[in-house]
Amino acid sequence: MTTTLGTASAGPGEIDTGRLEVGETRDGSPVGLPVAVINGERSGKTLYLQAASDGDELNGVGVIRRLVPQLDPATLSGTILIVGIVNYHAFQVAEHRNPIDDTKMNRAYPGNENGTSSERIAAATFDAASRADLVLDLHQGSTSRMIDEVRVRCGRRHRIHEDCLELAKAFGCGYVLDQKGPDGQLARVAPDEGIPTVDPELGGAVGWDETSIRKGVEGVFNVLEYYGFLDGSPTLERQTRATGFEQYGSPVGGLVDMQKDLGARVSRGEPIFEVTTPFGESKATITADSDGILWRTRRLPQVATGEYVCSVGTDVDTV
Structure with a gap:
């Protein structure tokens, strides 16, 4: 079956890239987020992957740039939906918050398709995430220095907490922050829809850091193998958790x-x-x-x- 995301459309065994329109700039030009669809030759689960929800957190963009050329849909079961840059306006000026409405994007979910710039982007990307069985929202510790870790943000009393924790362990950074996050985070909202979702926080850098990017690419492949998108039989290793x-x-x-x-x-x-x-x-x-x-x-x-x-x-x- 053909799968679409914005203008990207891929049949089984195909990859396509395109744009997901989310509004217009101040001169009336369309704003389109870069998207990709990787449709496996065999049926299976759907993974949603996004990066740069905060415009100065670039390690996730580095992960996607490195990841996509390595994926062969002929060897893939299921589908991967990717939004490569979420916070379009902040990314353009290398800032953390969306300068159009001075909003931190990862506080705007599930969004509002008729709302502010950030709310419209959140609504469009949440719609894509809602089509998935699993969600990885790639972040980093802004421009601070931070260890590579994965955040479980749904709260330990949430009905799918164990599923989110399992996803964090499958990613395999070695460290997990298991603490309920602020309202408006994708990793808070998507679990309410029954979708295991985590925030891999890939270090912290000005620009990007190759070590954290490699860790992120390895983590995505760990997830793809653990959940049956790719052949492999990884085991969950023990992780150090802070609550x-x-x-x-x-x-x-x-x-x-x-x-x-x-x-x-x-x-x-x-x-x-x-x-x-x-x-x-x-x-x-x-x-x-x-x-x-x-x-x-x-x-x-x-x-x-x-x-x-x-x-x-x-x-x-x-x-």
Whole structure:
């Protein structure tokens, strides 16, 4: 059966690319998101994959750019629907939020086809995601430094939480943040429709990071094999899971000196960063409030009073 997404249309054993129209620019030109349909020669499940919901999070775009040329529909069972760049306007100006309506796209789902720019894009992409059996929404920790991890955002009491957690483990970054996310996230909304959905958070970079991109490509292939899109018999490996997430700001202005590396274990009361003057004089040493893992840090060393410095994943176990 022929499958379409926007102007992309592919019969069994075919790949096609096109655009998904979501409105117009200020000069009246049409806005079309880049889309692809990869239709397997054999029937099977449908995977929906999207990237750049936040316009400066480019590692997911790097994953798709690397992934699609490696996929042969002759060896595929089922269908893959892809939106390569979701936040079109933010991507064009390398910003996080959609500059047309100053909105963070991943707070706008399920969207509104008659609403703001972001709501219309969310509605169009949610419509595509709703056609799938599984959803991967590729993100990164913006331009901060962050470990490669996968986020389960539906909440642990959700009726398909275990299915979402299984999808996260199948992706296989090694780390899972299992914490209910804010309203309006795709990974919050799609599970309400019975669709297992996760956010792979592929590190954090200015531009993109090849190591995280490779991890993302490997993760998508892990999912394709685990759920029968491609031949293979992968097993789920144990993952380090955090169910809490503590953020730390600086109590003073100055220059940050991190005392721990990303991914390192921290103990309650242990120093995690120091703030100094430009002359190396210590102004403050900040210690961990809880045991956990250093999950994310700011990229620039200079901070003002109260400015974000790092995050620690807490309540850590293995799943």
